[in-house]
Amino acid sequence: MKTIVRIPRRLLVEVGEDLDRPHVFARERLGFVLARWAEAAGELVVLPFEYISIADENYLDDASVGAKMNSTAIRAALQATLNSRAACLHVHAHHPTMPFFGNLDLVEQEKLMPSFRATVPNAPHGALLLYGTGALARLWSGDDGRPSYAERVTVVGFPMRFSWSRS
Amino acid sequence: MSDRFSRQSFLGSDSQTVIANAVIGVVGLGGGGSHIVQQLAHLGFRKFALYDGDVVEESNLNRLIGATSADAAAGTSKLEVAMRMIRGLAPTAQIDEHPMRWQDEPGPLRSCDLVFGCIDSFAERDQLEATCRRHVIPLVDIGLDVAIVGDDPPLMGGQVILSMPGEPCMRCLGFLTEDLLAKEASNYGDAGPRPQVVFGNGLLASAAVAIAVDLLTDWTRQLRRLMYLEYRGNEQILRPHPRVKDKRITPGCPHYPLSAVGAPVLTSL
Amino acid sequence: MFPKDQIEELKHCCQAVSACQETGINYLFLEHLALPPECSPTKIDALLCPTPRDGYPSRLFFEAQVQSPFARNWNFNGRICERNWHAYSWKTDDPRPMRLAQLVRLHLDGLRRS
Numbered sequence: 001m002k003t004i005v006r007i008p009r010r011l012l013v014e015v016g017e018d019l020d021r022p023h024v025f026a027r028e029r030l031g032f033v034l035a036r037w038a039e040a041a042g043e044l045v046v047l048p049f050e051y052i053s054i055a056d057e058n059y060l061d062d063a064s065v066g067a068k069m070n071s072t073a074i075r076a077a078l079q080a081t082l083n084s085r086a087a088c089l090h091v092h093a094h095h096p097t098m099p100f101f102g103n104l105d106l107v108e109q110e111k112l113m114p115s116f117r118a119t120v121p122n123a124p125h126g127a128l129l130l131y132g133t134g135a136l137a138r139l140w141s142g143d144d145g146r147p148s149y150a151e152r153v154t155v156v157g158f159p160m161r162f163s164w165s166r167s
Numbered sequence: 168m169s170d171r172f173s174r175q176s177f178l179g180s181d182s183q184t185v186i187a188n189a190v191i192g193v194v195g196l197g198g199g200g201s202h203i204v205q206q207l208a209h210l211g212f213r214k215f216a217l218y219d220g221d222v223v224e225e226s227n228l229n230r231l232i233g234a235t236s237a238d239a240a241a242g243t244s245k246l247e248v249a250m251r252m253i254r255g256l257a258p259t260a261q262i263d264e265h266p267m268r269w270q271d272e273p274g275p276l277r278s279c280d281l282v283f284g285c286i287d288s289f290a291e292r293d294q295l296e297a298t299c300r301r302h303v304i305p306l307v308d309i310g311l312d313v314a315i316v317g318d319d320p321p322l323m324g325g326q327v328i329l330s331m332p333g334e335p336c337m338r339c340l341g342f343l344t345e346d347l348l349a350k351e352a353s354n355y356g357d358a359g360p361r362p363q364v365v366f367g368n369g370l371l372a373s374a375a376v377a378i379a380v381d382l383l384t385d386w387t388r389q390l391r392r393l394m395y396l397e398y399r400g401n402e403q404i405l406r407p408h409p410r411v412k413d414k415r416i417t418p419g420c421p422h423y424p425l426s427a428v429g430a431p432v433l434t435s436l
Numbered sequence: 437m438f439p440k441d442q443i444e445e446l447k448h449c450c451q452a453v454s455a456c457q458e459t460g461i462n463y464l465f466l467e468h469l470a471l472p473p474e475c476s477p478t479k480i481d482a483l484l485c486p487t488p489r490d491g492y493p494s495r496l497f498f499e500a501q502v503q504s505p506f507a508r509n510w511n512f513n514g515r516i517c518e519r520n521w522h523a524y525s526w527k528t529d530d531p532r533p534m535r536l537a538q539l540v541r542l543h544l545d546g547l548r549r550s
Contacts, residue, residue: 036429
């Protein structure tokens with residue numbers, strides 16, 4: 001089934017402002033967005049609605065990566081996911097010249113997703129990448145337990161922005 | 168860019184890609200919707216979800232773009248007329264066709280990137296906006312009204328409203344009110360034929376399409392706030408509604424908070 | 437938001453009660469609400485709006501039109517909370533002093549008397 005992610009610009013601005021904040025030692029910031037979902041005509045529409053920021057103290061000092069969160073941050077996201085019976089998308093940003101997940105991103109997603117899928121099964125959990133004015137989403141939405149890229153991520157607001165997956 | 172669209176290349180280098188890939192819903196294919204569909208097809212839009220359960224009648228021919236006397240005689244559906252217009256310009260267009268009320272098959276609407284609401288009643292507008300907000304879809308609503316009061320000249324008015332998820336809705340703007348919805352409900356079935364005219368529909372439809380194209384392509388780089396245009400047909404004026412500057416209309420929307428997206432949350436009691 | 441004892445009362449006339457919200461209006465979803473005798477079907481999903489809407493002090497919506505001994509003016513056929521509902525024109529008194537179960541009974545009266 002094809003997947004579409006539709007994110008309100010108002011929410012995206014909130015995410016961007018948080019991710020842009022400098023951290024004492026982490027070179028980038030991470031976060032989560034909660035999302036609901038709906039079936040359309042042969043498509044799954046994923047609708048982020050709330051941002052979960054990661055507190056400064058929940059970053060781990062690890063120079064080998066841009067940023068790493070601790071288990072408290074993950075537990076907080078899992079709790080929010082459970083409470084709202086929502087899907088959860090891990091979110092971070094890349095420079096516009098890197099509009100794709102890095103190998104390390106993909107490995108970390110594989111480690112992270114089983115907990116979310118166990119917390120709210122059947123929800124399209126995954127990861128959202130913001131780059132410049134574009135975005136990319138990788139979601140675990142099928143029964144086979146394998147991720148796939150959203151066909152498009154649409155930013156809904158003034159103006160609209162469409163990012164079509166290259167995969 | 169193909170020669171067909173070379174004269175609209177000013178819309179932006181990737182505008183035709185956006186236009187050709189955007190999925191557009193049109194609810195209501197009468198006086199307003201038929202204009203909109205025609206313009207969308209000319210612009211290069213190729214993916215549609217169309218809704219209308221009515222057939223062409225003689226009384227529609229004063230304004231239904233694309234319809235012919237033969238359609239009225241044969242009782243051709245308005246959907247068929249719209250599809251014929253699109254296919255005449257784009258034979259391979261993907262049209263998700265629904266000869267019914269949108270409420271009876273709302274699923275395809277959820278796939279749309281933008282929806283045009285070309286419907287008569289306030290209650291239906293209210294419902295369509297609720298569905299679009301739930302699925303985070305911009306809605307461009309148009310409507311034309313002609314009031315005939317006593318011996319005065321008829322008064323023609325109308326509106327184009329861009330209802331953007333996360334921003335003030337038609338209730339926030341004071342366009343949809345409980346009083347208006349109550350009044351309409353009390354007149355249920357008694358509305359009778361409403362006066363409509365092609366030039367009024369055409370003007371509002373053009374404005375609606377212009378807003379949609381700007382929103383999708385950002386060619387003016389100026390559309391950054393809610394749009395509520397009022398039409399004063401007797402004066403040939405289309406202008407921002409004074410309520411747009413009302414300081415009581417604040418950013419965001421209390422009626423449709425972002426937390427209320429997706430299927431409704433049922434709290435078991 | 438809704439008094440617990442009144443929700444328990446409501447459960448005597450339906451299988452389950454849940455709450456939902458749209459445009460700032462709080463609704464009660466009544467699963468398999470029992471309908472008066474001689475109505476068809478005998479049970480139906482319903483949505484109670486206990487506050488003013490569409491010019492009515494309160495409204496009861498049904499998932500389909502109900503066949504009853506008295507013909508009713510079914511004047512609402514539309515969508516609320518992502519589901520299609522039907523309602524007939526039936527004005528109750530001011531619902532504020534009423535218990536929710538009493539309000540539902542008053543609406544159902546429309547199906548058992550002219």
